[in-house]
Amino acid sequence: ASAQRALDAQRAGDVTHTQVQGWLRDLGRALGFEVWVAVNDRGRPYEGRELGDGCLDTLPPWVAGHPGVDAVRLIDVLWIDATSEDVAAAFEVEHTTSIYSGIVRMLDLALGAPERTTRGLYLVAPDAREEDVRAQLERPAFRQVRALGMRFLPYSELEKNREAMARFGRGLHPIEAASRSFAP
Template identity: 60%
Template sequence: VCCDTEEHVLAEIHRIDALKIKGLGPAVANILYFLHPTIAPPFNTAIVRGYNALTGANVKLGRWDQYLAMRQGLIAFNQRHRDLLSNDLGAVAAFCFDLGMGLYAPPPRADDEAARQAFVADLAKVRSQAATSTPAEADDRTHTQIQGWLRDLGLALGYQVWIAQNDRGRAYGTGRLGDQCLPRLPAELEGRPGAEAVRLIDVLWLDAAGAIVAPFEVEHTTSIYSGIVRMLDLALGGETSGLHSLFLVAPDKRETDVRAQIARPAFSRIADLSVRYLPYSALEKHRDAIGQFGAGIAALEKVSHRLT
């Protein structure tokens, strides 16, 4: 917790590795991820299996040097595909996790032409199926689109809006997602514990004094886990007297997943907070009316579901 830079975190990992303490191997990297999501990726069997399938590497569990080597590869992959992923290394780790669980096959490597052709054919088939699917079968809302809706609604209600620092440059409409939003968090928020995680929350609404009124985490397809952790960092990291509710915004079909994660013992502290689930359909249906006639976030609370 005392480390706040990549250099410090890596130095402490090497120090732990040198001590050879049983039980302090890379399994605890998941704790590091929650503390430093842009520096330390999570680490488990499925992630390693997926990473090996993706890159042709032979990373093994149980050794810090193996973890650090995989970390370098994940960061390099993340940088190459930054427009599809995130500064939060949980996104690229979740991609590897899905590969490792066999949810879909990894793209073929450049030296396997036959596999590449098969992959291209499979990709064309999937795209064709997606193009002909019904609205009930296809969730065509993108993470950026939902952030844009929340941005516009917050501005319409008179709030200052913060967009996650790793998303503000994304194209949205005729401009960028961060247009008309705060360029930086207020100094009081920047100096509080957990500020690094707070800067990665998808959308924040702040009042005129710079106090956070409502945070929103958009859980489109990625792991809900990291979003909840960022919410906790915000709620438990300092003064939150102006905070009304914390919103997890997700496709309608993910409500069961959201509730299952909230119920985990690791998140017992969240029971003391007002956490709400805002389905995409409710946001889409009511956002214009709320923006035109709403006052504060009361209307948004009425169309969302209480989780805690």
């Protein structure tokens, strides 16, 4: 088990935060969503272009007028339903950063406008960080997060399945199938 963990950690080190954001950006588009990339990451180089190329330049009006908009603009990737302008999914990539801050940003999105529903909230991290993520969600401050349906998406599942999801999937079903629930 520890040898497998070491191998997973080494493999995760080969994947960068920006690369995972790029995978999520491309997958979101392939699944039929408009995509928002965090305002502070849009200019990062990715595959010869900028990460934010072809993504939304502005958030939907209901999000832009949201009380927590400053935090929401920093969520790594948002998939937006083009028809309803609802946030279909929010992804925080926790490569090496604090898990806590990503959870708080997604809570700002989910709880800041209760009349709008965000269907999918995902913490995306190297497989080896799953226990760290689960430990954060066991903290008293975050125990209610489970009621929002937040899920864990390990890098390995995204890396292994993203092309098939893009080719054969539609909507959130493929990403839900590849992610793990935080339910006990």
